[in-house]
Amino acid sequence: MKKTILIVEDEKSLREAIADILRRNDFLPLEAVNGKEGVELALSKHPDLILLDLIMPEMDGMTALKNIRADAWGATVPTVILTNLSASNEQLIDDVVTHKPMHYLIKSDWKIHDVIKKVKDILEMKDVV
Amino acid sequence: MKFKIKSLYCIAFALQFFIILSLMLTPTSLNAQTEVTKNAQVETSHAGTGIRVAPGELLPISVKLSNFGGGKRVDVLIRYSIFNEAGEEIYGNDETVAVETTANFVKTIQVPVGAAPGNYIAKTSITYGGQKVPATTQFSFTVERKIFGMFQSDLITFGGIIAVVGVIMIFLGRALRKHRRSMRLTPFDYSAIPHDVRTYYEILSDTIMEMRGRVGDEALLIAAAVDGLEINKETGQVISISGRPSKIIATLVFEYENLLGEKASFSLRKSGQKI
Numbered sequence: 001m002k003k004t005i006l007i008v009e010d011e012k013s014l015r016e017a018i019a020d021i022l023r024r025n026d027f028l029p030l031e032a033v034n035g036k037e038g039v040e041l042a043l044s045k046h047p048d049l050i051l052l053d054l055i056m057p058e059m060d061g062m063t064a065l066k067n068i069r070a071d072a073w074g075a076t077v078p079t080v081i082l083t084n085l086s087a088s089n090e091q092l093i094d095d096v097v098t099h100k101p102m103h104y105l106i107k108s109d110w111k112i113h114d115v116i117k118k119v120k121d122i123l124e125m126k127d128v129v
Numbered sequence: 130m131k132f133k134i135k136s137l138y139c140i141a142f143a144l145q146f147f148i149i150l151s152l153m154l155t156p157t158s159l160n161a162q163t164e165v166t167k168n169a170q171v172e173t174s175h176a177g178t179g180i181r182v183a184p185g186e187l188l189p190i191s192v193k194l195s196n197f198g199g200g201k202r203v204d205v206l207i208r209y210s211i212f213n214e215a216g217e218e219i220y221g222n223d224e225t226v227a228v229e230t231t232a233n234f235v236k237t238i239q240v241p242v243g244a245a246p247g248n249y250i251a252k253t254s255i256t257y258g259g260q261k262v263p264a265t266t267q268f269s270f271t272v273e274r275k276i277f278g279m280f281q282s283d284l285i286t287f288g289g290i291i292a293v294v295g296v297i298m299i300f301l302g303r304a305l306r307k308h309r310r311s312m313r314l315t316p317f318d319y320s321a322i323p324h325d326v327r328t329y330y331e332i333l334s335d336t337i338m339e340m341r342g343r344v345g346d347e348a349l350l351i352a353a354a355v356d357g358l359e360i361n362k363e364t365g366q367v368i369s370i371s372g373r374p375s376k377i378i379a380t381l382v383f384e385y386e387n388l389l390g391e392k393a394s395f396s397l398r399k400s401g402q403k404i
Contacts, residue, residue: 087382087393087395089379090375090379091375092379093378097329097332097397102396103395105394109392109394
């Protein structure tokens with residue numbers, strides 16, 4: 001059965017590029033254009049992993065993660081933050097520590113293929129556990 | 130009559146002679162086949178690492194004619210020949226030298242350009258007036274093609290050695306890089322740190338290691354200068370933090386971005402994750 005990956009990203013081209021590569025790697029991508037839609041999709045579809053942008057319209061990524069973590073299922077779903085926002089803000093650090101994404105990745109430093117590799121690593125680790 | 134006696138006298142002396150043909154630059158000794166007069170000897174010696182020439186190259190031959198005696202000049206006809214393995218003469222050249230008692234000289238003969246790679250025999254024979262028995266000496270040599278100025282077999286040998294050394298160097302280099310990388314990227318164990326601040330230690334440590342992997346040890350210097358953060362300056366391990374942990378992380382990330390122009394990514398370990 002294909003693993004489901006939820007991509008919460010407002011930048012269409014990046015979202016579609018990630019979805020396309022995920023499909024080619026035998027994943028089933030779900031796409032959300034903002035945090036609000038991301039929370040809805042996450043809680044309804046229960047994806048195996050969430051790729052989450054932070055700065056988005058309507059609802060930012062950290063608020064979305066907070067809402068997802070509040071759910072019993074969402075408390076443990078592996079999440080990877082994929083953003084261009086530098087973690088140089090104390091509140092952001094505290095939120096990261098509280099809501100525990102698995103990775104905090106700077107978009108500009110990561111190729112999509114390397115992100116997909118992280119996704120695979122996480123899911124393999126999850127399967128082992 | 131007087132002339133005849135003189136000629137016979139010269140011939141008599143010429144019957145006792147040595148021909149020493151040696152290939153220059155070679156150390157071993159060869160016993161050459163010879164058929165000369167009773168007391169005559171022919172010795173061939175060479176110094177070097179084996180006689181190899183490329184087609185078209187010059188083959189130097191050191192020639193020594195001795196024991197002619199008598200103080201009279203004798204015209205000696207010398208024939209230089211090269212024979213292939215089938216016994217066919219592929220090169221021949223004659224020259225006449227006048228010898229009184231001894232003659233030493235180096236003769237270079239050109240191996241034919243069209244000579245195929247293989248074993249050959251360089252044969253030198255002398256003929257002089259009144260000679261009864263032929264005197265011949267010979268040595269064998271190899272013709273081998275040259276590529277980029279090197280003999281083909283040498284090129285293959287050296288090329289092989291260089292290739293093997295190159296492969297070993299590549300593997301060693303990779304192993305060293307992998308070792309260094311693993312040393313840099315192996316997470317430190319912070320299980321002894323109180324649980325409420327352990328994640329901050331882990332984020333700090335991961336950020337430092339990730340940045341070290343990208344910019345080198347400068348990442349350690351920057352981290353060591355952050356207020357409230359004490360690290361091992363050799364390894365980057367976080368030793369202690371004082372003050373608000375999130376502020377220390379935010380400051381470190383800011384400093385990396387400010388001083389290096391690099392934004393920091395990091396990972397969080399799952400609770401109980403083995404390292």
